[in-house]
Amino acid sequence: xxxxxxxxxxxxxxxxxxPVVERVAASGAFVGFRRGNRTKDQTLSLTFNNLPExxxxxxxxxxxxxxxxxxxxxxxxxxxxGYATPPAPLLSTAWRYASPPVISDGIIGRxxxxxxxxxxxxxxxxxxxxxxxxxxxxxxxxxxIYDAGDSTTVAREYLLNPGAS
Amino acid sequence: MATFPSLEPTTRxxxxxxxxxQSYEGTSGDFVSFKYGTDRVGQVLTLGYEYLSESEAQQIxxxxxxxxxxxxxxxxxxxxxxGYTTVPIPAADYEWRYTAAPTVGxxxxxxxxxxxxxxxxxx
Numbered sequence: 001x002x003x004x005x006x007x008x009x010x011x012x013x014x015x016x017x018x019p020v021v022e023r024v025a026a027s028g029a030f031v032g033f034r035r036g037n038r039t040k041d042q043t044l045s046l047t048f049n050n051l052p053e054x055x056x057x058x059x060x061x062x063x064x065x066x067x068x069x070x071x072x073x074x075x076x077x078x079x080x081x082g083y084a085t086p087p088a089p090l091l092s093t094a095w096r097y098a099s100p101p102v103i104s105d106g107i108i109g110r111x112x113x114x115x116x117x118x119x120x121x122x123x124x125x126x127x128x129x130x131x132x133x134x135x136x137x138x139x140x141x142x143x144x145i146y147d148a149g150d151s152t153t154v155a156r157e158y159l160l161n162p163g164a165s
Numbered sequence: 166m167a168t169f170p171s172l173e174p175t176t177r178x179x180x181x182x183x184x185x186x187q188s189y190e191g192t193s194g195d196f197v198s199f200k201y202g203t204d205r206v207g208q209v210l211t212l213g214y215e216y217l218s219e220s221e222a223q224q225i226x227x228x229x230x231x232x233x234x235x236x237x238x239x240x241x242x243x244x245x246x247x248g249y250t251t252v253p254i255p256a257a258d259y260e261w262r263y264t265a266a267p268t269v270g271x272x273x274x275x276x277x278x279x280x281x282x283x284x285x286x287x288x
Contacts, residue, residue, distance in 0.1 A: 021192060036192075036194050041194070053249060056253075063181055064181075067203070068183035068184040068205055069183050069184070070183075070184050070186055070200050100180045100183055100208070101181050102179070102180045103178065103180075104179075105176060105177045105248065108248065109248065120196075121193075121195055
């Protein structure tokens with residue numbers, strides 16, 4: 001379930017880090033060991049001001065549908081409004097609520113909602129399936145291609161696109 | 166169970182709580198979560214009252230004492246959700262209890278301000 005298509009009034013994005021374990025010797029020499037290739041701990045803080053109740057309900061219902069901070073989801077392009085290229089790609093970055101949204105009263109009949117999100121590493125391309133050693137040309141001739149997420153493979157007659165489910 | 170005094174708050178903030186769960190994160194950043202229930206817990210409602218008369222302020226203080234502080238849960242009157250057409254946290258599913266003692270300040274001479282912090286209780 002995609003996050004409601006609402007444009008935030010305030011947006012703060014932190015691009016996260018790669019999972020790395022660092023070791024520093026007594027001499028000050030440093031070495032780092034990378035534990036994965038997917039960025040983690042990207043955070044996104046969204047503030048929506050002067051929302052009508054119907055929009056507050058959209059966020060609240062989305063949060064409940066995601067079982068609070070339990071389930072992942074994708075963002076709508078409206079959340080990145082203003083960017084030509086969102087800093088965290090829409091399809092290959094899943095998000096979870098980092099904390100419960102906070103709804104506070106604004107002027108009469110308008111509310112402010114604060115939302116804190118945290119990115120979730122997902123396996124893009126779990127179902128990508130090509131014969132071992134095949135070239136793109138060979139793949140282009142295949143009838144069945146298992147395509148995932150934002151793969152750039154050309155459209156085929158049969159396309160299974162599981163996204164990041 | 167004594168319902169909370171029927172007073173309309175000046176400020177109001179509600180945090181929607183979370184499903185009870187435990188998460189474990191690996192060094193790669195991957196993590197797995199186990200959900201232990203579907204009812205959200207830890208919903209917090211903060212109510213701010215300004216310019217209350219002494220008798221109104223006393224209603225809240227008496228209510229707090231009557232609920233034995235944090236111990237006894239209670240229902241909220243609809244006026245607390247004034248402005249909403251759909252109450253964000255249904256009264257049929259949740260009651261409330263104090264999580265902190267109300268703080269009483271002075272708004273102006275003979276007028277008082279009170280901040281009340283409540284946490285939801287599943288019923």
